Amino acid sequence: MIDPHADAVAALARLAEVYAAARVGLPSRRFVAAGLPVWDEECAAVWFESVQPWAGGLPGVQADQMTPGVMGAGGASGVLVVEVVRCSPQTARDDGTPPPASAETAAAGLVHRDCQLAWDAVMGATADGGRLFGTHGAVWLGWRTVGPMGGLVGSRSRFAVALGAGLRV
Numbered sequence: 453m454i455d456p457h458a459d460a461v462a463a464l465a466r467l468a469e470v471y472a473a474a475r476v477g478l479p480s481r482r483f484v485a486a487g488l489p490v491w492d493e494e495c496a497a498v499w500f501e502s503v504q505p506w507a508g509g510l511p512g513v514q515a516d517q518m519t520p521g522v523m524g525a526g527g528a529s530g531v532l533v534v535e536v537v538r539c540s541p542q543t544a545r546d547d548g549t550p551p552p553a554s555a556e557t558a559a560a561g562l563v564h565r566d567c568q569l570a571w572d573a574v575m576g577a578t579a580d581g582g583r584l585f586g587t588h589g590a591v592w593l594g595w596r597t598v599g600p601m602g603g604l605v606g607s608r609s610r611f612a613v614a615l616g617a618g619l620r621v
Contacts, residue, residue, distance in 0.1 A: 454528045454615040456500045460484040463532060463574060464498045470573040476565060479538065489535065491604050496536045503530040503615065528615040531593065534570040537606030538562060540599065559605065566607035567595045574611045589614035 461484055471478035479494035489497040505528055541551035541559050574590050590613045599605035 454503070456503050456530055456615060457484065459530075459613070459615060460498050460500060460532070463534070464496070466576075467496060467498065467534060467570065467573040470569050470576065474569055474572075476562075476569060479536065491537050491599075491602060491606075494538050494604070496534075498532065498534050501531040501533050501610070503528055505529075530613055530615055532574065532590075532611045532613050533608060534574065534611070535598065535606055535608045536566040536570065537598065537604050538566075540603055540605035563597060563605060563607050567609055570595075570607065570609040574609075574613070 464482060464484055468478055468482065479496050481493060481495040483489075483495070483497055485497040485499040487499060487501075489495065489499070538559070541555040545551065571592060575592060590611050593610040593612055595607065595609045597605065598608050
C-alpha cells in the first residue's frame with residue numbers, strides 16, 4: 453500500500469536530520485504542503501507534485517537510468533519536491549543602494565547548500581539501506597532557484613521516487 457503523505461512527512465523529518473548533522477540552520481517553519489506553497493516567511497516545504505502507477509520506471513527517468521528490480525509490479529511512483537526558502541539580501545536598502553556583493557554571494561552560497569542538503573536527504577535515504585524510498589528508489593530530476601520575490605529566495609529540488617517500497621525511518 454502506498455501512502456504519499458506518510459512518505460512526505462518522513463522526507464521532511466529526514467531533511468531536518470540532514471540539516472542538523474551538517475550544522476546548517478533549516479527554517480523553523482517546516483511543513484508538508486498540498487501543492488506549491490505560499491511564501492510569507494522563511495520555510496522548508498515538501499510535497500508530491502504527482503503520483504502515478506509504477507510502470508517499470510520513474511517519471512522523467514529513462515529505463516537505462518533505473519536499477520533493475522527496484523520495485524515489483526503494482527507499485528507507484530511520484531515526483532517529490534523539496535523547497536527551502538530564505539530571506540534574501542537582493543533587495544535595495546531604504547536609501548536605494550543595492551546590498552553589498554559579499555551579502556549576495558553569501559546568500560547564493562546558502563541557496564546552493566540547500567540544494568546539496570536536499571539531495572543528501574533524499575538520495576542518501578535510498579543509499580543507506582532503503583530507509584525512505586527503498587534502495588535505489590529515487591532519481592534526482594533537477595534543481596532550480598526560486599525567487600527572489602518579496603525579499604525571499606530559495607531552492608527547489610525534484611526527485612522521482614518509488615512509493616510503497618517499505619518505509620523504514
